[in-house]
Structures are given as C-alpha cells and as structure tokens.
Amino acid sequence: ELKVEQNPLFLSMQEGKNYTIYCNYSTTSDRLYWYRQDPGKSLESLFVLLSNGAVKQEGRLMASLDTKARLSTLHITAAVHDLSATYFCAVDMGAYNAGNMLTFGGGTRLMVKP
Amino acid sequence: DAGVIQSPRHEVTEMGQEVTLRCKPISGHDYLFWYRQTMMRGLELLIYFNNNVPIDDSGMPEDRFSAKMPNASFSTLKIQPSEPRDSAVYFCASSRQGNYGYTFGSGTRLTVV
Numbered sequence: 001e002l003k004v005e006q007n008p009l010f011l012s013m014q015e016g017k018n019y020t021i022y023c024n025y026s027t028t029s030d031r032l033y034w035y036r037q038d039p040g041k042s043l044e045s046l047f048v049l050l051s052n053g054a055v056k057q058e059g060r061l062m063a064s065l066d067t068k069a070r071l072s073t074l075h076i077t078a079a080v081h082d083l084s085a086t087y088f089c090a091v092d093m094g095a096y097n098a099g100n101m102l103t104f105g106g107g108t109r110l111m112v113k114p
Numbered sequence: 115d116a117g118v119i120q121s122p123r124h125e126v127t128e129m130g131q132e133v134t135l136r137c138k139p140i141s142g143h144d145y146l147f148w149y150r151q152t153m154m155r156g157l158e159l160l161i162y163f164n165n166n167v168p169i170d171d172s173g174m175p176e177d178r179f180s181a182k183m184p185n186a187s188f189s190t191l192k193i194q195p196s197e198p199r200d201s202a203v204y205f206c207a208s209s210r211q212g213n214y215g216y217t218f219g220s221g222t223r224l225t226v227v
Contacts, residue, residue: 031214033214033215041220042205042218042219042220042221043205043218044218045215045216045217048214048215050214088157092214100145100209100213100214100215100216101159101162102159102215102216103159104156104157105156106156107156107157
C-alpha cells in the first residue's frame with residue numbers, strides 16, 4: 001500500500017523567512033503533484049513533477065522531485081501572508097497514459113504571520 | 115470551460131436520511147473520482163470511474179454508500195441512511211487519459227445531525 005507522508009503537518013512562519021515542506025512516499029513513482037487548498041475552498045494544482053530531478057518554480061514556491069529518495073520538497077522563499085494555505089502532495093500510481101491515481105499526503109497547514 | 119461542477123455546496127441533513135451528491139465533470143474527461151476530506155483522515159479516494167464504468171470502489175466505507183455514473187456528464191454519490199460520522203467535505207475530480215493531475219470541483223460540505 002502506498003503511503004505518502006508530509007512534514008511538518010503545521011508550519012507557522014514569519015513573513016520574509018524561508019522554509020521547506022517535505023513529502024516522502026513509500027513506493028516507486030516518478031509522477032508527483034503539489035496542490036494548494038485555501039480554507040473552505042477546493043484544491044488548486046500548483047506543480048506537476050514528472051521525472052527524477054524535476055524542478056518547477058512559480059513565484060516564491062519551488063518544487064523538486066528525487067525519485068530515488070522517494071522525496072519531494074516544496075520550498076518557500078521569503079514567505080508572504082498570501083501563501084497561507086494548506087499544501088498537499090500527491091503521488092500518482094496509475095499506469096502511464098491512463099487516468100491518474102493519486103494518493104494524497106496529509107497536508108501541511110502553512111500560516112505566514114506579518 | 116466551467117470546470118468540475120458539484121451540487122449542492124452545502125447539505126445539512128438528519129441522521130437516517132438519504133443524501134445525494136452530484137457532480138458534472140469537465141467535458142471530454144473520461145475519468146471521474148470521488149474523494150472525502152475530513153480532519154482526521156485527510157483526503158480519501160472513495161471510488162473512481164473510467165468511461166462511466168466503476169473501476170475501483172474499495173474506498174467506499176460501507177454499503178450505505180453508492181455511486182453511479184449514468185453518462186459521461188453526470189455522477190452521483192448517495193448515502194443511505196446517513197450517519198453523523200459521514201459529515202465531511204466530498205470532492206469530485208475529473209481527468210483525461212494522457213493528462214496529468216486532476217481538476218477538482220468546489221466540494222460539497224455535508225453535515226449530518
């Protein structure tokens with residue numbers, strides 16, 4: 001059974017600081033996704049990582065994937081309040097060129113304080 | 115594209131009542147997923163369909179839950195009878211073969227009292 005673990009589960013940080021969220025998974029996969037969820041809202045796709053060593057950046061967020069270590073990271077640079085949300089990683093165990101079968105981590109709730 | 119459309123947005127019902135949640139996937143998407151989100155258990159996959167056919171329902175918690183997809187543009191998740199422990203946010207998501215990731219609907223917040 002695939003297990004996806006995120007840490008930390010909760011992160012309170014000051015504006016302007018840097019931090020990293022970690023996503024570990026238990027079975028080989030080279031497709032990993034990051035989603036953002038604002039309180040009371042749906043999940044919004046942030047990044048799609050499709051190979052070992054993949055790195056994607058959008059604004060103050062950067063995601064990377066190390067398939068050998070079964071680890072993905074979401075790095076936050078110079079955090080701002082607008083980044084406050086819950087972040088989920090999800091690992092795809094589906095067959096290639098088929099429907100995605102995502103298993104989600106437990107989420108990391110990020111609060112950025114002024 | 116209107117995205118994945120779920121209804122209702124909120125549902126409050128009494129224990130023992132039947133509840134039906136609805137989902138319209140994105141046109142052209144051939145996979146549809148139902149997830150449940152709670153604080154205790156996070157996001158759980160309940161069931162998914164491919165081309166309107168249920169493929170894996172191993173996440174459906176018990177026989178009180180059932181899901182159908184009568185056509186490519188509509189799916190329902192039914193709980194009968196409902197119980198307080200069913201209170202959660204239920205998300206529908208869709209995807210297309212060859213694409214990566216899901217598009218989620220806005221969710222239905224279900225409260226069973």
